[in-house]
Amino acid sequence: MIGEPTNFVHTAHVGSGDLFTGMNSAPAYHLILEGILILWIIRLLFSKTYKLQDRSDLTEKEKEELIEEWQPEPLVPPISKDHPSLNYDVVTGPPSHKIIVNGKECINFASFNFLGLLDNERVKSKALSSLKKYGVGTCGPRGFYGTFDVHLELEERLAKFMRTEEAIIYSYGFATIASAIPAYSKRGDIIFVDEAACFSIQKGLQASRSFIKYFKHNDMEDLERLLKEQEIEDQKNPRKARVIRRFIVVEGLYINTADICPLPELLKLKYKYKVRIFLEESMSFGVLGEHGRGVTEHFGVNIDDIDLISANMENAVASIGGFCCGRSFVIDHQRLSGQGYCFSASLPPMLAAAAIEALNIMEEDPGSYRTSANTSTKHYKGKSNLPPFSMKMKNQCYIKINVMTPGLKVVGEPFAPALHLQLENSTGSRTNDLKLLRAIVDYSLDRQIALTLARYLEKEERFLPPPSIRVVVTVEQTQEEIEKAAQCIQEAALKILK
Incomplete structure (x- = not known):
C-alpha cells in the first residue's frame, strides 16, 4: 500500500519526461505550426462573429433622401412594344x-408536318382509342411505373424501322440529344462539333462539361486539322490519352442551314482517328432515303458505322418526343444515365400509339411520301440558277x-x-x-x-x-x-x- 503512490508519481514523472523529450525532438516548424493553430483556436473561441455598428454618419434627413432616390433594378430588361x-x-x-x-x-x-400525318385520320383514330384505354398521361418516369406496353412496342418498331439492335424513346424531342450527349461524354472528354449545330445539341454539350472543339460548317479539312492537333497532344501523354473519349457530333440535315452533312467523309475520319460519331436526324428522319431512314440510307452507308442516331418524333412522325437508336449496349446505357429518360414523365401512351400508326403508314407505301434523295441530286446536278x-x-x-x-x-x-x-x-x-x-x-x-x-x-x-x-x-x-x-x-x- 505504501508503494502505490510512489509508483504513481514515478509513472507521471516518466510520462512528463517523454512529453518533453518528444517536444525537444520535434522539428521547430512543427512546433511553430501547432502554436499558431492553438492561438487561432483561442481567437475563434473568444472573438465575436460580427460587430454591430452603433453609430451612423448619416442624418435622418439624409437617410430619407437616399430611400426616396433609390430605384430597384427591373426583373427583366426593358423591351420595346414592337418586339x-x-x-x-x-x-x-x-x-x-x-x-x-x-x-x-x-x-x-410554317409547320414541320413534312409527311402530312398530323391530321391523318388513321393516326387520330389510333390516338383516340389509346386515350380511352390508357388515359392522358403516365404521371411517372419510365423506371417508376411509367412504362406501358405501347412504349415497348414503339421502341421495338423504331429499332426495326431503322434496322438497329435497339431504340429508346424520350418524352420530349428537345431533351433527346441534349440528354444523350452527357450520358456518354463527361468532364475531360473531347467533342468535335459543327459550328451550325442546333440549340438542343448546344445544351447537350453544355451539360456534358466536356472540352468542346468547333469546326467550320461541313468543312472536313478543318475537322481533320483539329483531329490531327489532338492526335499530337495524345502522343505527348499516352497514359492520359487512353482514358479520354472523343466524339464527333453532327446533324444529318441541319435545321439552321438546310444542308446535309458529308457523312461518307466523316466516316473516313472516324476510323482514321478513332472517334465516335453521334448523328442528330430530326430533320432528315422520314424525309431522306428511299424508306425515310435518314441520311444513312441517303448515302447508302452501314448504319452500324454510326455510334448513335438521335431524332425527334415531332416532325415527320407528327407526334411528341424523340428516340435514340443503335447497338444494344449503347442504348441500354441511357436507361440509367439519360437524364431526360430517367427523370421526366414518360411519353403519354396515346402519343406513343399515334407514332406507331405513323410508322405503319410510312412502311406501307413509302413511295407515296418520298423518293430517294439521290434522284433529286442527279436531277439538279449542273444547274446554274439560284x-x-x-x-x-x-x-x-x-x-x-x-x-x-x-x-x-x-x-x-x-x-x-x-x-x-x-x-x-x-x-x-x-x-x-x-x-x-x-x-x-x-x-x-x-x-x-x-x-x-x-x-x-x-x-x-x-x-x-x-x-x-x-x-x-x-x-x-x-x-x-x-x-x-x-x-x-x-x-x-x-x-x-x-
Whole structure:
C-alpha cells in the first residue's frame, strides 16, 4: 500500500519526461505550426462573429433622401412594344395543311408536318382509342411505373424501322440529344462539333462539361486539322490519352442551314482517328432515303458505322418526343444515365400509339411520301440558277421553283423540307433585317400564305445564324399552292426590298 503512490508519481514523472523529450525532438516548424493553430483556436473561441455598428454618419434627413432616390433594378430588361415576341400570330385549330391564323385561313408553310400525318385520320383514330384505354398521361418516369406496353412496342418498331439492335424513346424531342450527349461524354472528354449545330445539341454539350472543339460548317479539312492537333497532344501523354473519349457530333440535315452533312467523309475520319460519331436526324428522319431512314440510307452507308442516331418524333412522325437508336449496349446505357429518360414523365401512351400508326403508314407505301434523295441530286446536278425551294410530291416528283427576286436568296438543299430565305445584302443591323423579313411574312399572311421567321435565343446561341424566313414544304401542298407562295414572296420582296 505504501508503494502505490510512489509508483504513481514515478509513472507521471516518466510520462512528463517523454512529453518533453518528444517536444525537444520535434522539428521547430512543427512546433511553430501547432502554436499558431492553438492561438487561432483561442481567437475563434473568444472573438465575436460580427460587430454591430452603433453609430451612423448619416442624418435622418439624409437617410430619407437616399430611400426616396433609390430605384430597384427591373426583373427583366426593358423591351420595346414592337418586339416580335410581344406581337405574335394566333393559330386556331390544328396546324395541318390549311391553318387558321388570326382568323384567316392560310396555306401552311410554317409547320414541320413534312409527311402530312398530323391530321391523318388513321393516326387520330389510333390516338383516340389509346386515350380511352390508357388515359392522358403516365404521371411517372419510365423506371417508376411509367412504362406501358405501347412504349415497348414503339421502341421495338423504331429499332426495326431503322434496322438497329435497339431504340429508346424520350418524352420530349428537345431533351433527346441534349440528354444523350452527357450520358456518354463527361468532364475531360473531347467533342468535335459543327459550328451550325442546333440549340438542343448546344445544351447537350453544355451539360456534358466536356472540352468542346468547333469546326467550320461541313468543312472536313478543318475537322481533320483539329483531329490531327489532338492526335499530337495524345502522343505527348499516352497514359492520359487512353482514358479520354472523343466524339464527333453532327446533324444529318441541319435545321439552321438546310444542308446535309458529308457523312461518307466523316466516316473516313472516324476510323482514321478513332472517334465516335453521334448523328442528330430530326430533320432528315422520314424525309431522306428511299424508306425515310435518314441520311444513312441517303448515302447508302452501314448504319452500324454510326455510334448513335438521335431524332425527334415531332416532325415527320407528327407526334411528341424523340428516340435514340443503335447497338444494344449503347442504348441500354441511357436507361440509367439519360437524364431526360430517367427523370421526366414518360411519353403519354396515346402519343406513343399515334407514332406507331405513323410508322405503319410510312412502311406501307413509302413511295407515296418520298423518293430517294439521290434522284433529286442527279436531277439538279449542273444547274446554274439560284438554289430552289421545293417539295416532294405524292407522284414522286420534285417541283422546282426559283425565287428570282433581287434582294432574296434561298439557302438549303433542293430536297430539304425546310429552307431559309435570307437577305442578299444585310442592312448592317440585325433588328432592321428582321423587320424587313417580318414585313414579307406579314405581306404573305395577308394573302393567305403562312410563313414564319426562324427564331433563335440570340444571347445563348454559340454561332448565331443570320435572320431568315423559314419555308417548310410538305407532301400535302400542291404545285399550284407552291407557285402561289413563290409569286407572293416575289411580290413582297419587290415591294419591300426595292
